[in-house]
Amino acid sequence: MQKYSKHIIGLLYVIAVLLFFGICYPNHISYQEQFQLFLFTPNYFWETLAIPGGLADYFGGFFTQVFLYSWGGAVVLALLLGAIQQATWLNIKPKGSYALSFLPSVILWVFFCNEAAMVATLVAFLFSLLAAWCIGLIQNMWIRRSVSFVLIPVLYLLLGPLVGLFVLIALVREYKEMYGVIVSGTMILLLVFCPLCAQYLFNYPLVRLFYGLHYSRFPEIVPTLVLVSVLAVAVALCWRTSKLKMNGMIGAVTAIIAISGISSSADFNKEELMGYDFMVRTRQWNRILLTANKKAPSAPLSVSALNLALAQKGFLADHMFDYYQNGGQGMFPNFVRDFWLPLTPAEAFYYLGMTYVAQQYTYEAMEAIPDFQKSVRCYKRLAETNLINGDYKVARKYLNQLQHTLLYSRWAEETLKLLGNEDAINNHPEYGRLRKMAYKDDFYVSDREMASMLGQLYMSNRDNQMAYDYLLGWTMLNGDMENFPSYFSIGNMQMKEIPSCYQQALVLSWALSHPSPEGMPWPISTNILNGFNGFVQAQRQNQPVDYMKAQYGQTYWYYYFYSKS
């Protein structure tokens, strides 16, 4: 048992990582996949390789493809982090502390709680450790040193500045040998020399060539935790000379670092938002409703996802105020120049039939990706919007690229067959429907004229129930009771019963402009009328907000008087 204890601990560590990402943090995994377009083409390979750290980026991108499936991504991360631990151990054994071999990997695990972390970091870290270990196998000192000198610039080009890890291990190895100071100094000079030279070859600022182009999605952020993890390797190397082993204590400290680091770095609010966005992306409308029923969303993005799901299932008109609503932002969050936030509103625009607006939001999001990657999710949507709009040549460009992807090639091939085939597109359950929903007239997009935009969309095709529900929903969320009855009246009057939210809004709009319910032209149910009377009564009695929320929290009236900002 003792013989296998290290393997068992290593395996348990991998399982812990797997379970964390698979169960607690799955949406951070799937989030990653959408911000790259990994192509199986020679061009893509060489273009990726042509930048310092390119090989790590290539492998990172390759692995990130499977992040579409959160468990797939969790397996990749678990294996990479496990491999890093094992590679660290290879470099410090037999004198090193096995417990300390976990520390760099644990710090990288914490690093990966941030959505900006890139898989290329792990690849570069692992390859650097493995390269250092392989070099260590060369017995002849001068051959080993010569190979190291050659490898430093090569590894800089392939893995980026994490070649520093390779140099660090080599320094520790060579320092005490003959001419150790000179050799170590040369290695350090070479390490500094690489980015200094690279600035003349590549169009990047020197500072970025020093801290890496592919370790963080945001070029302006220095990946501090990656540096800390390198330092952790240094500590593990130095510990070899210590007579103190203290494996138990180190293990405990590492575990504390892991738990405290992960709990302080993991952003579960963001995880929730990412979850909603992923469910919208994958059209899991029922799952969105189930998730919201467990815990009502409150951020604009998640509320807009919920409203979209309600609309897709036909529940918006009856149930939108069963959930927390945060104004018009909860239907169409304001456009911001961001690579992710516009994507959920873009989905709403798409399903509404505002394909050009969806295209704009999608394109803007893709071009805002900080490291200038293209987005496989955006390419897919842009191919769709261009196909719906009849811009087949542009759609073909996107589809041709998607043909070279792992997970979207079949879809791209199927969709390519539609291009130019008007009958096939018009009869397509989704594209044909969205084509019919399109605007008949052209005019400016304006956040401030959203009601008018939705109204015109509905008038372009009165079968577009979603546009109608969104028009009335938007009007209610903005508290525009003056216009609500007129917007309501443009709707299909064939409905058997007016949906309850609309009834509530109609009663309120009437009450705001009339002294009594006499003459109200709509068939309002007795329940709603009684409810409204009770609400008014409670208001007159100055009932506390908590009481009002408990009694009427799921009504439009409560939203209008208490929630609407």
Next chain:
Amino acid sequence: MIQRIKYMVRFILTLLLCVLTFSCSNRPDHPVLVNGLPDIYPDYIDVSIPAGIAPLNFNAADNRVQRMDVIIKGSKGGELHANGKWADFDVNEWKKLTQMNQGGDLTVTVCMMVDGNWVQYEDFVIHVSTYLLDDFGLTYRRIPPGYEVGGNIGIYQRDLHSFEESPILQVSAVPGQCMNCHTANRANPSSFYMQLRGEHGGTLIQKDGKQTWLTTKTDSTKLNTSYGYWHPDGDYCAFSINSIHQSFFVGKDRRIEVYDTASDVLVLDTRTNELVLSPLLQTSDWESYPVFSADGKTLYYCTAKACNLPAEYEKVKYNLCSISFDASTGKYGEKVDTLIRVTDVDKSITYPRPSYDGRWLMYNVTDFGNFPVNHKEADLWLMDLQSGETRSLSEVNSEDAENYHSWSSDSHWFVFCSRRENGMYTQLYLASIDEQGKVSKPFLLPQRNPKKYYHELFDSYNCPDFTTVPVEFDARIAHDVVMSDKRVQVKIR
């Protein structure tokens, strides 16, 4: 042993036979002759090219074509042969052939193999112009054709005599900044300016390798400079200052409308970094797109009556005007001439570009507005500056937008952007013009494998300009200065 050698020889001979058989099938043997020209990409049929330009490699438009065999014969001698998946000519051999046939024709015989069968099409001709194109190449901006977000923008230069493209400045070197309007003086990059927008924005004036970064906004001019043009003597730059906005559409006809809500024209003295103003160019109307005439004595610009925007976007129409300018004193004339009136043409005239020989003025015509790239109907027009006659350049115009035209240093070639291929991504076309104003059929900027290149390119080209020699620019210095926000504040003279 001998037996073994025999086997070896037999094996090698068999292998050779296989190779020969295979290679023979790659050559057209008694191809079926068909009436009609080959469907090639790009359309290089009947185009005129300058001798020495990069090879006009082309592909079959039809994806089913397995192989092409192309023979080019010069009317004055020489022959080239290409055989492969696409017509890929050797750069040096092509150069020799075109130089040998300057003023003559190249006859192109194309055979294509589909489903294992060879088909030969009617020959077509590529004309080699008598006009050389001595300029080194082009500079241009490549930008994803988005809306508000710039994306991965870069300014590049391209050697027109080969396929080499290299970056001058990419956004990765100056993160977060938007680059536009890199403009040299009459295609000579020893003087050029460039605008940077963003948190660390500024105007770069580079003269003889020295970079000066300016803040061109002053208390009285209110806005930074935008569209500009060099005075031929290299001391002055004319600029417009524009309050630029854009609106987006919900439907299919238009995507974006870019418009100004205020704009004026002024001149910057690059020796003293002073702005030279005139009340005639700073009116309540909107003045924009200033350019100097070839002799530097006239400043052309466009002007429109102010409208309520964005509501009245279709009413915005620009006249073409001019005012005299004396470079020795740095003073404007006292009257404005209107060369093309909106009331006469009911169109909007923008982006005037005089040829450097003083013969022509090329400009954009759109139904309205001042940003032709987003106008499907945008066409190029030409004014004969000797006779004042104007005409649409139907030889180069298409159903989609043409714009961003620029002249070669000898004024016999021009480059422009067009969206004709797919309505979204602009590409660069070149055409020649003779003394009578006859314009040749334009050709798409050559690429090694054009179909692959253009179909996989997700950038639009814009602001192209010829450059006589390669641009020397130190992106590292630019990065340091840009990020440090060290700027020279311009003053009003």
